[in-house]
Amino acid sequence: MAETMTADVAIIGAGPVGLFAVFECGMLKLSSVVIDALGEVGGQCAALYPEKPIYDIPAHPAIDAAGLIEKLEAQAAPFAAPRLLGRLVTAISGEAGDFIIATDQGDTVRAKAIVIAAGAGAFGPNRPPLDNLASYEATGAVQYYVRRRDTLRGKRVVIAGGGDSAVDWALSLKDIAASVAVVHRRAKFRAAPETAAQLAGAAGRREIDLVIPYQLHALHGEAGVLRAVEVADLDGKTRNLDADILLAFFGLATDLGPISQWGLDLAMHHVMVTPSTCETSTRGIFAIGDVAHYPGKLKLILQGFSEAAMAAHAIHPIVHPGEALHFEYSTSKGVPAV
Incomplete structure (x- = not known):
């Protein structure tokens, strides 16, 4: 009215x-x-x-x-x-x-x-240029925000990005997710120095897998259910990361x-x-x-x-x-x- x-x-x-x-x-x-x-x-x-x-x-x-x-x-x-x-x-x-x-x-x-x-x-989010992205967005397998941390409990999470959101959520999820991998195209992160240092420490303790220098290449799964995220390095060599959820943090x-x-x-x-x-x-x-x-x-x-x-x-x-x-x-x- x-x-x-x-x-x-x-x-x-x-x-x-x-x-x-x-x-x-x-x-x-x-x-x-x-x-x-x-x-x-x-x-x-x-x-x-x-x-x-x-x-x-x-x-x-x-x-x-x-x-x-x-x-x-x-x-x-x-x-x-x-x-x-x-x-x-x-x-x-x-x-x-x-x-x-x-x-x-x-x-x-x-x-x-x-x-x-x-x-x-x-x-709205900057979306990665990946095939069949919409089908994974529809099921929640690809997300750009985290509204409730507990929904990711026990999930294999791949995080893409190098800013504060990527680093903060990697640190926040490492204790509740089954696994956390962070994909970034360079070794240096754009996050606050203190949290970037915490990320490096967590990686050193193998609490987080730093996948560097790589970028997103493809998504693998069926009917919007994600099984793996394929990443590629600067030379085009690829590897698959087991995943249930991709969190893509490329800004707004x-x-x-x-x-x-x-x-x-x-x-x-x-x-x-x-x-x-x-x-x-x-x-x-x-x-x-x-x-x-x-x-x-x-x-x-x-x-x-x-x-x-x-x-x-x-x-x-x-x-x-x-x-x-x-x-x-x-x-x-x-x-x-x-």
């Missing part, structure tokens, strides 16, 4: 940075509404890797992605921001102080400012979708912003998190949290023109009512 809503701020994206923007806006007594194309909050954290541990969230030596989303929801809960989920924003009109946002479900949201927290935009293909049609300054599928405010080239529209770009930008959740705070402070004079903002620390003022 189509909704008609009014709020101070429309936040497009319900990932971790979008949820924290609800909190930061609420702390400045700015009401917000959250819109997301996915049917649940959490963005990639919920959709792609809810059980993956995250190690660089302040005060949490380790927290899984789903746990982080749960805590962010609890933090934002006092501000009771409505959610329009399963909606794609199709059009934005108006100007700072009076924007109208339309969705593909017929919703209309009127807001004084907009925060784009859309992460990577629309995303991202698409800004309708965002690219909103007249904002873009660079390489990102929205350019002013670093001190996170405002885009259009007054009143801000971008934070992975979708935003400026010199020195780091694609870290914690930097997105900082950007949410900066954007909220920059939005306050748009919502309350001429009114001075007397900033107070949360330790002194608590959580205000919106």
Whole structure:
């Protein structure tokens, strides 16, 4: 059912940075509404890797992605921001102080400012060019994300890729899978140095089989049931790896979708912003998190949290023109009512 809503701020994206923007806006007594194309909050954290541990969230030596989303929801809960989920924003009109946002479900949201927290935009996996791939995807024999680690218990797992996802999941699965082999076309991994060192240590203890330098060549099985993954080295020599599951981690293909049609300054599928405010080239529209770009930008959740705070402070004079903002620390003022 189509909704008609009014709020101070429309936040497009319900990932971790979008949820924290609800909190930061609420702390400045700015009401917000959250819109997301996915049917649940959490963005990639919920959709792609809810059980993956995250190690660089302040005060949490380790927290899984789903746990982080749960805590962010609890933090934002006092501000009771409505959610329009399963909606794609199709059009934005108006100007700072009076924007109208339309969705593909017929919703209309009127807001004084907009925060784009859309992460990577629309995303999907980069698929390896292998014959009969679709039949194995249909049965789950080839996967690009791990939603529940326990579904791989006792399985022979082949992981392809050389980045953080490949290394992290190899380490996470080595104690529950029947076997774990990591296929990479070079000896050097692109993962964090500490986890790459852990991978090398696990390989040295024969807990993980490092298949280097090789790349995927073919899949062998029947009716979508995988028996082996064939790999080839740089000279074309092949070998077969026994496998029940192939996890292919070659990154995400991202698409800004309708965002690219909103007249904002873009660079390489990102929205350019002013670093001190996170405002885009259009007054009143801000971008934070992975979708935003400026010199020195780091694609870290914690930097997105900082950007949410900066954007909220920059939005306050748009919502309350001429009114001075007397900033107070949360330790002194608590959580205000919106």
